[in-house]
Amino acid sequence: MNLTLHELARVVSAKNDVSAYPNLVLKNIEFDSRLIQDGDIFLPLKGARDGHEFIPTAFDKGAVVTLSEKKIAFPHILVTNTEQAFQVLAAYYLEKTKVDVIAITGSNGKTTTKDMAAQILETTYKTYKTQGNYNNQIGLPYTVLHMPEDTQKLVLEMGQDHMGDIHLLSTLAKPKLAVITLIGESHLEFFGTRDKIAEGKLQIVDGLVPGGELIAPADKIINAYLPENQKITRFGADSDIHIVDLYEYKDALRFTVNFLDEQLMIPIPGKFNATNAMVAAYIGMLEGVSSENIKRALADLVLTKNRVEWLKASNGADILSDVYNANPTAMRLILETFQTIDRNPDGKKIAVLADMKELGEQSPQLHRQMITALDPQKLDLLYLYGEEIEPLAAAAMTVFEPDAVKYFRKDNEKDALDALLKDLLNTLAPQDQLLLKGSNSMKLSTLIEGLC
């Protein structure tokens, strides 16, 4: 980002007088103090812990100013609510930079479609896109404020946990294109019915700019929520845009669409990916990308990995894998999501939690405190893997039944991951649900390889 300190204070309606502070140019804002570098602004958020506790650490690491909800001795911009200030700042920055926003939501396929659309647009424009699962009320503003200064096209993924989430994100981002990839199955959402999921997703039009366009599936479940005064393009069989020919290979697809002459190829299987690619190609065409560039971008596709996703184990069990960002807040949020979802009939709910790295001297306390995010009524089996997580294992053994907690210590000599996998293979049944959460460096993805 490129904002001066006084400009930023004005935009977030600072409650204190910052005129005495030098009007520095601020290039980077972080809410995780581990990422702070010289000259940054710190954003204390109420995550698993109150970020205000980490303001001293942020200044130790080079922060020059911090937002704050209370008067403090450090140079600060005083606001009522730091999360809301973050969102107001992101909306302002989008307005100021006049970047074109393409917003994408959907129960499945939004990450793949986001990646495909961004790679198509990159052939012609300076393009930036949501990284990882930064698609919520904190991740989306973070994405906006971290886009390179010369960005022309911004592809934003919009996730929804609760009704109203997408309304907030769309009115913040003011997209020119709003895309819904798919209305998913209710058991993977908080909404209870597909109709409610549809209603939530259609809020993506709430911030659509005049003259914008909605791109949505032909699925009639959304018909009740379509906007009156916006251009709407439906996709699916016999719809406005649709696949004409499709040839499936072991790890690729070739297909043609009714709005391009070129045959397209993507180096991944799955008919649903042809639909995702068709939507991405349509976005490219609307934005003026040539059909040759669309074809080439899709053929050279590289997809985001390690996103938060539901997978199927080879025995049919559901696996929720979130091995992307391991910090106390992310672990607490994914546990909340996982524990809210009902068991499958006769199914167990199993969680595998691994070390969160780089938490400094507070690591034992931050791991132990995760005990308050674990509900013995909602988890049948808890695997803990690593070294730093040991305090949580000890705490869990006093809260869960003894045989409901299994701790696999990872020390230098013996790596317990293979023992953990073996135990899981003996325990996981087809109707079970499994959560995997931990730092990338803990390599929980090898469990996925062993189970899927």
Ligand SMILES: N#Cc1c(NC(=O)c2cc(S(=O)(=O)N3CCOCC3)c(Cl)cc2Cl)sc2c1CCN(Cc1ccc(O)cc1)C2
């Ligand atoms: N609570 C908490 C902490 C963090 N939380 C987050 O980074 C965070 C992550 C998330 S998130 O769920 O990961 N999220 C990011 C946005 O996109 C969607 C996913 C959210 Cl929503 C909010 C927050 Cl505040 S990062 C972090 C802590 C507490 C400890 N911090 C390091 C540290 C250790 C010891 C010290 O003395 C000082 C700092 C690092």
